[in-house]
Amino acid sequence: MTAVTRRGAFGTLAIGAATAAVPALAAGPAPEPWAKGPEGQRKADLGNGRFLNPILAGDHPDPSILKDGADYYMTFSTFDAYPGLVIWRSRDLVNWTPVMAALTTNIGSVWAPELIKHQGRFYIYIPARFPDRRSTYVITAENIEGPWSEPVNLDLPKHIDPGHAVGEDGRRYLFLSGGDRVALSDDGLSTVGAVEHVYDPWRYPADWDVEGFAPEGPKVLRRGDWFYMITAVGGTAGPPTGHMVIVARSRSIHGPWENHPANPVVRTRSAAERWWSRGHATLVEGPRGDWWMVYHGYENGFWTLGRQCLLDPIEWTADGWFHAKGGDLSKPIRMPGGERVPHGMALSDDFSTDRLGVQWSFQAPGGNETARVVRRDGALVLAASGTSPRDSAPLVCIAGDPAYEVEVEIEIAPGGTAGVVLHYDRQLYCGLGFDEKAFVTHQYGQERGRPANPHGRRVFIRMRNDRHIVSFHTSGDGRSWTKFDRQMEVSGYHHNVRGGFLALRPGLYSAGTGEARFRNFTYRAL
Template sequence: MTTRRLFIAGAGASSFSVLSGCASTIAAPTAPRREGEITSAGLDWAHLEWRRGFEGQRRADLSDGTFLNPIFSGDRPDPSIIRDGDIYYMTFSSFDAYPGLLIWASHDLVNWRPLQAALRTPIGSVWAPDLCNHDGRYYLYIPARTPQHRSIYVIHAESIEGPWSEPIDLGLPRHIDPCHAVSEDGRRFLFLSGGDRVELSADGLSLAGAVEHVYDPWRYPEDWTVESFSPEGPKITRHGDYFYMITAVGGTAGPPTGHMVIAARARSLHGPWEDCPHNPILRTWSAREKWWSRGHATLIDGPDGGWHLVYHGYENGFWTLGRQTLLEPAEWTSDGWFNPRGGDLSRPLRKPLPHLSADHGAPLSDDFSTDRLGVQWAFYDPGANEAQRLRRGDFGLGMRGKGTNPGDCSPLAFICGDLGYEIETEIEVDDGAEAGVLLFYNRRLYAGLGFDARGLVMHRYGLQRRGAAPGGDNARRLFLRLRNDRNVVTIHHSRDGANWTRYGVQMEVSGYHHNTMGDFLSLRPAIYTAGAGEARFKRVTYRAL
């Protein structure tokens, strides 16, 4: 049997248009193997020039047969990818954002279009899900945690576009990062963090045994600069005579050189597992490189007949964007292992299908003219019926207040991946409501500007400070514009949308990220309404700088 673990499925209908492509050859990299070493081009990033998509958003496809990483800019961590015929599907950790687990589709691994969010019932903060297809049905295995409960859940659907079932609790409180795998004798398993696994029932919706330890991951030298050992993110691929297990070790964030990818193989899914002699097969070797903390990889067969690694990493200097998704070609070696072949990922690589033509991503602006929010929007840490706070009318989007400040009112936010951008909105507030625009990390850390019937309210470091009323009187309707230019934030307000006044405080937000506040999130544009009244948002406009 050849190839496919995560990727088996029947042929799927496609709504995409594909032009025929050809395979390409990429020179093997000369990757450094000592901490502190970098490639000769490791600091030469002046040549970087992404193509621009919707609203000027950066996109990987350079329209010349090459692409420039990331394939997903912005916070798209822990990618889980499958192949279904000639279509690829991928989703990511969504943490505290709901609707969650937005699924994307692609034909070339570079250009992706959103389908729908699979998870709508809040079950907690979602970490590293696993998307799989087995016997014609789709499954998502979902680690989630709240302060009171943690477990791994499963949802399932007959179609990738849903409807997806309600979550089923599998009762696995001590593990994260599940990976579905089918053994040579047809049994179903979840491989888990820490080198453990558990057998599933035939329908994949319950456990059929106890958790067992099956693998002791390879350990790096003790003098390497890492965060922690933390074996996690196992991904199983069957190719030729072997099952291959890819695991992340070294910690997820922390030092840029910590996160890494190791591999092991076995002739049977039941072991024994043999470590790859080339471990680690992937790692950031120096903080001077373009991409930090590279890890959580999946090996997948591409549309060009070649193989590729899909994984995440932080962009040098931009922890605030979260972990972004990277694509790198891989090759099988004569001894039956595989190596990455992308070399310096600050430079363009050949696309798997050089001549494919397709859009990528989705607009982030919204005029709220339809009854459904765009797929970009998600509430932070919502209640069970959070969407009932919203209503649509000729004015745009009405949002009823909740809580007392941005930290406890479940702001409505979206992921963006540009190094600089502006968002603008027009807001009208009722008595008792405070509303505005934010760069939101979590309930403890955010920045932006809001207003209520008494005047402006500035938010910085997750704290608030009241400002004067604009124009010297009580304004119930304001235009707000927030610019984030490489982590320097400037805010303007206007009474008429034509004459703008810059707010007296500018902010530097490069420290708004996981290594200062935890949670593995990103800094996201958001709108909010706190208090007892309602605010109405005429539109939200996004523009990349």
């Protein structure tokens, strides 16, 4: 894939495919057979004509999917991570490969985008918020691989989760959270008129355990004589039984909307199920002409991995409605068919190219973060920023495995501090760093101790997250390793504790003064 260069608030950045993986670490416990797949991405395709969810493991929430001929494209909420809005491509709905990151200009925390194609042009509608303001933006491109335009502000400060639709009148609309809607101009780059309320969503029984009503994520599909609106209600986290998918339909884009008699069509009914808080669905036609839903869910016991992307078969019924066929999605499902593409992406990086791999993003970035990055002599050189992971905008990636370890060689300049981190947000993270004289232990988003560092300014660090038990090993030469005398338990580093809808991501940080050099970042699922 050709790298695409864009200029935005983060400076000039080459965004391309992930760099080649470096050799694997020493063998560990064998994973479950279904989980064994490409590095950093559990394998959905079982190789026997069946697949097992998730189709994209790790933090891939609020999926927006587009069918374009034989190709499928999908993107997700990326919240505080930049570059953001990584676009993925598939031909069978199960095997996915990254194309590029479409958004480099920082417009705030990105929530529930909408990827569409209209009259030969691609659009992504993007709700985003800073602490003091929020709106919905749009970026466009003639080619899915870019270049993508700079964001255009649609001035919608009170809504999230846009869903694009074209009515029987030929006009374009954005359906919004809360059952609201606004008309768009013909070019889709501005709104026309005021926001109007058009739908009162179906309500669940009062005795159900949910986070809150919160109607959001409306997606509108036209099929035959009907427009179908698929909406999420119940809150996206909180109790595992909260989030759900509801459906309404109308003969006209203008309503009235009739609720599905069997709502909700998808819901986690018990905390014993494998997938919790299932919701935020989009319908798509499969390669064989059958139909599917993509939506997100938390894995039972692993809120830390974020909301993962799930694929559920549906069946249309004679009365013009549909129902979901996948049940609780804990069992293998027949493959949709279609051509397979390479699945997932390598998270390991030997830093041998001049391109920032698409697996990397800055968490909670400030201004021109990419100006801090240089590739030099087989190393990633990251200029120091801030004093700790709290304010240094760590460089992180999405882990999709319940158990994994990362290893990296780090060399710091005088006055610098650097290390590895498991980062949720600025207030909640853990990790291990070092300066010239001492290790720096991070836990609960705080510095917890500075024991002596016998290795000086060059240290190898191995961090293992084994189903929420985190441990570290250190070495001065990469051959002889010593277990660090502090282990951690991180199952509480997630949204239901901290808020923010994020996930726990492994990464690198460089703070203090000067710069840090990182060599041979290696990721391995356990």
